[in-house]
Amino acid sequence: MAERLVVIGGGTMGSGIGYVAANAGYQVELVEVDGGRAAAALATLAARWDKAVRTGRQDAADAAAARDRLTTATALADLPSEPSVVIEAVPERVELKRQVLREAERLRPDLLASNTSSIAIGALAAVLASPDRFCGLHFFNPVWSMRLLEVVVGPDTAAATTDAALALAVRLGKEPIVVADAPGFASSRLGVALGLEAIRMVEAKVASPADIDTAMTLGYRHPMGPLELTDVVGLDVRLAIAETLREAYGDRFAPPDLLQRMVAEGRLGRKSGQGFYRWVDGKKVVDE
Template sequence: MSVPGRVGVIGGGRMGAGIAHAFVLAGAEVVVVERGDEAAAAASIRLLESVRQSVERGTTDRGFDALAAAIETETDAASLNGCGLVIEAVPEDRELKVVALARAERVAGPEAVLASNTSSISIDDLASGLSRPERFLGLHFFNPVPSSQLVEVVTGVATDPALVDDARGWVAALGKTPIVVRDSPGFASSRLGVALGLEAIRMLEEGVASAADIDAAVELGYRHPVGPLRTTDLVGLDVRLGIAEELQRELGERFAPPDLLRRLVADGHLGRKTGRGFYEWSEK
């Protein structure tokens, strides 16, 4: 199965641009919708630079000009009209996502499939604001999207089973592996990843070992490509804190965020994007 001919992405941050990048390389025309002119310009620069890097690395046979011509960056949600698939990739905030999805449903048309890239918010909860919840599901991509091999296809109670098959095909067409997960707190990946990450933070907080040694224990002992503390820096400490708080509400105190995580976020140390988290990222 090929990807839809025209794909919309709401939000052009690191995740949204990565999702758009994946679909452009797979042959789709992509429109990225941002909240204002400044954000749209930044999203365009981010996306075009990632596409240029793919061309330079030889990961696509298509030239930069042809790929760039398949990309639009807009501020008007009406530009989503005609998209076969619209993926919401705004920050991990329920109200932001509900508003973005409802607006997309109004303008994209009745045949469009809507998806959320949420990593922890209930798909059924998000679907409650839609008129056609059977045309909605989760497509949870991982950061960095271009090199990540996994996408969670998250099914809600109302999701049409035929849509799940279509989504698996789209993910495979991107060169990635789909796993199908029933809507539940944290799905599969966030629940497992956050559990490991929070325990690593507690160990660091208790002085069990340094951040580098805790990560090395997981990388070398369990063959994880990246340790849990470095992963948290890459994901963003604020993002991980938000997911942990959501899981704490849904699943209990075993997902309570450690004080160290709260302090770092309060101090603005969010990981790679701010230059400091559990590691220094001054070279970035």
């Protein structure tokens, strides 16, 4: 019997984590409260496996075996205890995550982790009986193609837990970095700082959004400029992170007026069709 890995929450991130874990040989149990969401996750992943076979990235037999290793459940209480790993990926609400993590702890996993992108690991660990076995595992979207994994070490995380998280990351084909439990970890703090400065530069008419992005893509070899990335992530999402980081670090993370105005007007980036760029069917429109 393969090692068991439980993912709680079958949305964007949870289903992606389940996919890479099943491909890495884990017996995956994806716990999703919403039956419709669970069915949608299974359909998305089936299509993903089909595509991997069609494009020659995965053997048909390997894909079928991985697919068979992933099952869904509607409640944690239905699962057997003592899986190797439990990863929580429910919505970003402290009380919900605390409740889910406490329940998950009853399964006595060797490693318990949260995929939170902004909540302090210490704030979640505070309700746990064994906070030493708990850490953050910050995956990136889409999980199957983004190689970075931030391993976030909480105030009580044991060294053995960090080691187990690093080993898991490697097994999942990720490149882990170890980060202290500081707001924004490493990725959001740096990424948002660059994005906010780029927006201030648009406000000050230093250059057009396209030229500011080109400065970073051609001058610094970033694969995508900070304004295009803000469009892809969603201006509302970035505004919320900026507000959290401002509380932690002060006014250097104060959201620029332009960002607040664009969000108030519904110009949220790719998902609304308009941000710093125009988007049609998820693709950036290059105006003549």
